[in-house]
Every structure is written in structure tokens, then in C-alpha cells.
């Protein structure tokens with residue numbers, strides 16, 4: 001286990017070497033397409049700086065963030081990167097895009113209009129155009145596309161260097177929706193080509209990359225797999241875990257049979273037991289839904305989470321783990337317990353676990 005600072009309550013350990021290895025593995029799977037990295041939400045919760053700098057060292061040149069402020073923060077770290085902002089520009093809020101050379105993803109005709117106005121004489125960066133191919137979340141739908149084709153002047157004032165769409169079911173290879181979106185994307189891209197000039201295409205997220213070369217086009221957008229979770233859950237060990245979560249044991253106590261534990265007294269110990277109170281709670285992004293069902297590890301010994309997860313504290317039954325002592329760290333995510341395991345116990349997905357974890361924990365960067 002990595003060394004954590006003496007005062008830290010809980011620690012997220014970020015392995016830059018694993019992140020870089022995952023980038024290279026995805027780049028290899030993407031073949032001749034460029035592999036861009038999605039670093040929205042503070043690098044999926046692991047910290048924009050350690051994540052983005054490691055990816056740049058691994059050869060990544062193009063990054064996607066969700067919000068303009070994320071793009072601005074990334075620009076400070078990577079002066080030369082291509083940065084796309086997925087949510088696009090809001091009316092009256094185009095200044096950061098121009099000042100920091102952030103490429104907006106234009107998601108509807110209103111954003112096309114906003115960016116056209118912002119692009120007048122300003123040396124604006126090229127934008128991406130997002131086509132909805134069935135997810136019905138963001139992007140221009142078929143009616144918008146028909147309008148563009150009928151009125152090419154709508155696109156005359158903007159430079160578009162990327163056309164993209166997003167898969168709804170990319171992590172499920174057998175899902176027929178993938179093929180339908182692929183066909184819809186090709187058709188939409190073909191319809192737009194005469195309007196756009198030279199322009200790259202992008203469809204695949206992590207799951208899409210693993211669907212094979214038909215989905216790669218010119219650029220792929222890797223997210224969750226970079227951070228070590230296999231979106232398809234088909235080949236465990238394919239990606240290296242990037243994050244560990246360690247929680248400091250604050251107290252260890254012996255309790256008599258029949259005593260209850262934590263808020264709501266939802267757990268009662270059957271026999272004489274030792275309990276460890278760990279400095280981690282839902283305010284740290286440790287899900288409350290793990291109450292009475294999560295576990296931790298002391299060395300190689302699994303210890304059950306007992307009672308409710310509270311805001312800052314969680315209790316584990318360490319009767320079987322005599323090494324559990326105040327001041328030491330318990331493994332909450334790590335070699336014995338993957339982010340996927342925790343997500344399954346908590347009834348959620350690795351994305352939600354990772355993005356929540358970085359809120360308060362001390363970050364320790366290793367493997368650079």
C-alpha cells in the first residue's frame with residue numbers, strides 16, 4: 001500500500017503508470033484512429049492535473065471535457081492540446097472558448113447560431129458538430145440535419161473540424177442499437193460532407209472502441225476504460241486499475257453480544273466483536289447504499305461493513321483482522337476490491353463511484 005500523509009483521513013491513490021498503460025492499450029485497439037481522452041468531471045473524479053498530464057505524456061493530443069470551466073482549467077495544464085467542450089456554448093458565454101482556444105461541441109441549431117456570431121472575425125477555434133443518432137440526449141436530430149442540408153448557409157459562418165455522435169449501448173456488443181446508430185451516423189455524415197469540407201468523424205466511447213474497427217472512424221473518445229474499468233465487463237484484467245481508496249481507522253473497540261452499531265441501530269453484533277471506525281463517509285463519495293453490505297480489506301482479510309454509512313464515518317467488523325489498529329489504513333478500493341465490485345454492491349456503475357470519490361479525499365499520485 002502506498003504511503004499516505006500522516007494527517008490524511010482518507011486517500012485516493014492514483015496510478016499514473018496504469019493510466020498511461022490503459023491509454024496505450026486503447027490506442028492500439030483504435031488502430032489508425034486518433035485516441036482522444038475524455039477528462040470531464042475532474043478526470044472522472046481522480047483529479048484533472050494528474051490525469052491530463054499523464055495522458056499527455058502517453059501521447060494523447062485531444063481531450064474532451066463537459067464544461068467550459070473544465071476546459072479553461074485544462075488549457076492551463078496543456079497549452080498545446082486540442083480541447084473540445086461537450087456541452088457547447090451558451091448565449092452570452094462564448095468568451096472562455098475564444099480566450100482559451102476551446103472548441104465547442106455544437107449540439108443544436110441554436111448553438112450553431114451562437115458560435116457563428118462568436119466566430120465573426122475573432123480567429124475562433126474550429127467546432128465539432130454533434131449529431132443525435134438515437135440517444136435523444138444532446139445533438140442535432142434528423143429534422144435539424146434536414147434543415148442544414150436544405151439551408152447550407154446556416155453552417156457558412158463556422159469552421160467544423162469534427163462530426164460526432166454518441167452510442168447509447170456501446171458497452172453491450174450484442175445490442176442491435178449499436179448497428180442502427182452506426183448506420184444512422186454514416187448516413188448523416190454522408191449528407192453533411194458536401195457542406196463541411198475536410199472534417200473528421202467520431203462515434204466510439206470506451207465501449208465503442210471495443211466493438212471493433214467499424215466504430216473507430218477518425219477519432220475515438222476514451223473515458224471509463226482509461227480509468228481502469230472494463231465497460232464491457234468481458235475481459236477482466238484488460239485495463240489496469242488506476243484508483244485505490246484507503247480509509248484511516250480512527251478507533252477500534254470491543255463490543256459485547258447484542259450491542260447495536262451506528263445510526264438507526266440497523267446492525268446488532270451476534271457475538272463479542274471488534275469494530276473499527278473508518279474516516280470515510282458519503283460526503284467523501286463513499287455510497288450510503290453500501291450500508292450493511294459493503295466490505296473493506298485489512299491486508300488480505302475481508303471485513304464486513306456494519307451499520308449505516310454516515311457522512312464522515314463508516315464502521316467495519318474487524319474481529320477477523322487483528323492487524324486493524326487506529327491510525328492504519330483500510331483498503332476500500334484496491335487490489336482486493338475493484339471499483340466494479342463496489343459499484344455492484346452499491347447498486348450503481350463504476351462511473352458514479354469514481355466521479356464521487358475525489359470530493360474530499362487526499363490525492364496521492366504514484367507511478368508517474
Ligand SMILES: *Cc1c(COP(=O)(O)O)cnc(C)c1O
Pocket residue numbers: 038040086165166204205206207221222223224225231
Ligand atoms: C462521457 C462521454 C464519453 C466517454 O464515455 P466512456 O463510456 O466513459 O468511455 C465519450 N463521448 C461523450 C459524448 C461523452 O459524454
